[in-house]
Amino acid sequence: KQEVTQIPAALSVPEGENLVLNCSFTDSAIYNLQWFRQDPGKGLTSLLLIQSSQREQTSGRLNASLDKSSGRSTLYIAASQPGDSATYLCAVPNQAGTALIFGKGTTLSVSS
Amino acid sequence: NAGVTQTPKFQVLKTGQSMTLQCAQDMNHEYMSWYRQDPGMGLRLIHYSVGAGITDQGEVPNGYNVSRSTTEDFPLRLLSAAPSQTSVYFCASSYSRSATNEKLFFGSGTQLSVL
Numbered sequence: 001k002q003e004v005t006q007i008p009a010a011l012s013v014p015e016g017e018n019l020v021l022n023c024s025f026t027d028s029a030i031y032n033l034q035w036f037r038q039d040p041g042k043g044l045t046s047l048l049l050i051q052s053s054q055r056e057q058t059s060g061r062l063n064a065s066l067d068k069s070s071g072r073s074t075l076y077i078a079a080s081q082p083g084d085s086a087t088y089l090c091a092v093p094n095q096a097g098t099a100l101i102f103g104k105g106t107t108l109s110v111s112s
Numbered sequence: 113n114a115g116v117t118q119t120p121k122f123q124v125l126k127t128g129q130s131m132t133l134q135c136a137q138d139m140n141h142e143y144m145s146w147y148r149q150d151p152g153m154g155l156r157l158i159h160y161s162v163g164a165g166i167t168d169q170g171e172v173p174n175g176y177n178v179s180r181s182t183t184e185d186f187p188l189r190l191l192s193a194a195p196s197q198t199s200v201y202f203c204a205s206s207y208s209r210s211a212t213n214e215k216l217f218f219g220s221g222t223q224l225s226v227l
Contacts, residue, residue: 031212031213032212032213034215034216036216036218041221042220042221043116043202043218043219043220043221044202044204044216044218045218046215046216046217049214049215089154089155091216093210093212097210097212098157098160098162098168098170098210099145099157099160099170099171100157100212100216102154102155103154104152104154105154
């Protein structure tokens with residue numbers, strides 16, 4: 001059964017720092033991986049979708065990488081800002097392709 | 113484009129009451145789903161649909177019913193509310209019939225408390 005783990009559960013950094021969030025998954029036979037952002041009391045917003053044939057996806061200050069063979073993905077945030085404070089979740093499809101399996105997220109706090 | 117709209121945003125029920133959480137999307141998405149989010153448990157799939165008239169169970173379907181009579185709407189019914197159903201409920205949709213190929217769009221959630 002696919003399991004998705006995100007470490008650390010929480011992270012605090014000063015503004016301007018570059019940071020990396022980690023995501024690992026147990027079954028490497030995935031079609032893609034998505035990174036989401038969730039603000040307190042809000043729904044999830046998809047940030048990046050990496051297909052299994054890709055190794056990286058970039059959007060602005062965000063860069064996500066995918067290494068299927070090692071079962072890992074990282075989300076790199078450059079020059080962090082207080083507005084980046086949120087919970088970041090990664091998710092992979094289940095084997096049947098009927099749903100996404102989510103990690104429990106990393107809660108990021110960026111102080112000014 | 114409103115995206116995925118969920119109503120109500122907050123609801124308090126007594127044990128044994130029934131209610132329907134509404135979800136509507138205006139993006140002509142085929143795939144729709146319901147998740148619940150609980151502290152320490154993360155997001156878990158309740159039910160999903162790959163098109164009008166087609167629904168199936170997810171990981172935690174007990175105590176919930178769904179129907180998909182139109183492409184746009186995917187209501188979630190709580191048959192007889194229990195305190196264990198206290199949670200935040202999210203509706204999500206994507207363009208393709210699969211949850212795997214496209215970005216998943218979420219509603220803003222319904223916070224439900226069952227007393």
